[in-house]
Amino acid sequence: MNIIVCIKQVPNVTKVSWDADGSLIRSGLPTIINPVDKNAIEAALQLKEKHGGKVTVISMGPDQVQEALLEALCMGADDAIQLTDKAFAGADTWATSYTLGVTIEKIGKYDLVITGVEAMDGNTAQVGPQIAEHLGIPLLSYATDIEVSGSTVKIKQKLGDVSRLLEASLPVLITVEKEINEYRVMPIDKILEAFEKDIPVWGADSIPADVVNLGLKGSPTRLRKVFSPKLEKGRVEMLEGTPEDISRQLADKLSAKFLI
């Protein structure tokens, strides 16, 4: 079973600090593998351990994304491919999924593509489904369990309070939730092996992509502004009455401010 895992390197937001104006201090911010993408790697490794095959991890980003790919190899992935090119810069989710999709097509034979549900910096949950769309394969999203039998894959899907069992024929793309597994601590032997491996860097010329679909140029989304909500000092108003009265008063006040 050949599995391709798409991962993203993100700022470690547990170590974020803000300046006096409330803006995120980005310089020197450590980066990590998007946590749920580690669950995606773990899911792939477990399937490989059960069914054999190979796990290839790909990631698009600046040079430092190699650190994330190296860590994926240290967890036990067989291969890693780094997608780095100025032409990829500024990609929105559509251009990102196009680039990853084209890359997967170039890699060729695969049975499964696995991604985390969403990245902790963007929280769009769009890239995985859009890759499936690009590849023209079924999407099984929000998986908390995966079971492969022959050419069929079943997942347990978590949709809020509802769980569903979904089934599809391979190949498919699965987006996984963090509840799917506890990802492994990097085993020492895999760390030693990882440092013996090369991580090839693929640019726009390495993949069969139409350049108009890459990066900022290929992105239909335009970001107008990023800002931190301004903190304002306000008056504390204590509501009194029975819990029901208080709830009603609170709802009325929020409604009057168009907050609900």
Added chain:
Amino acid sequence: MDFTISPLNRMIIKAAKEFNERVMPGIDAYMAEHNDYPPYLIELYAKHRMLGFNVPKEYGGLGTTNFNMILLLEELGKSGSTSFIPLMMNNSIGETICHWGTEEQKKKFVPPLCDGSAWATMAFTEPDTGSDPRMLMTTARPDGDDFIINGSKRFISMVNKPGYGIFICKDLSLAGQKTDTTAFIIDKSSPGISFSGHYEFTGLEGADTCDVFFNDVRVPKGNILGKQGQGYSILLRWIAGERIQQAAGMVGCGQRAYEEAKKYSLQRIVAGKPMGMMQGFYWQLAEMKVKVEACRLMVYKAILKQDAGEPFEVVSAEVKVFTTPLIQEVTRTAVQFHGSYGYSKEYLVDKLFRLAMHQGVMASSLEINKTIAGMSALMSKSS
């Protein structure tokens, strides 16, 4: 000597930190409840491939350096957990058998020490001696193709766990010769072996160190490690490596004690400002930090000598002489920073202090290492 921490070294440290954060709490919770190692502990280390660092891959090891291992041990030492001791033992006994053993012994005994199916042990100490081979009372008497072992060993770690141990005995077939100790690899589940309950130490909570008794225990001659009469040499070489590993763990212990003291001194408000802002405290923090760093560099120097294949017995003794009092002092100071809280089991510094005390008396005493280092200095022709 190059002390650079490479990207590979850093990744091993990262894995060890993750192990501390995600796996160690479960181990420690088990040990707190059961006052013993979890029965699956060695398998767990094997699963994370933390065994057999300096054992060739053909015997199930990792085929890497001891330096990588001590980086791991330093991180594990930061947890204050006792559970790094079996990890050290399986690594060092595997390496020792590879160094002294026959091809047959390496193939038979080393892979189980790397794959987590055997717990390793080393046994020399007896009720009447901890370092003098002439005082050994446990005997090995030849009988056909076997030796028959009788006697007892004291303070033996993991001896009641399934697996293999190296036991140093007085070899009766060498009676009257200058060196009459022989090392035997013994299956700890052999008929005739029994154990005491385990000791309760000042620190090392949950350690299963106990006495072991041999009553006509039959061991094949093929299980002699090295040559007859080399038992004490095997012990000395093994314990030299073990001392460096132990010191690496204690560097971690000292580092954590320093970090805890620093954290507390920033949290604790005295007269309207953090306690650490007072000169009396930040001067002590400076001393703690540099003491730990100096110990770390001493450990690096010793392990790099071992990895380079140079003699390391004396430098290992020097590591013990240098690091033991310093790390103990750092952990004691960390307790003092915390006041009465530091003397309470609610705070980690209490555990770290008690853990650091073991270095002075276990894996050879501080004093015997002063003898090794001092005699070596005295007899050395170089300065």
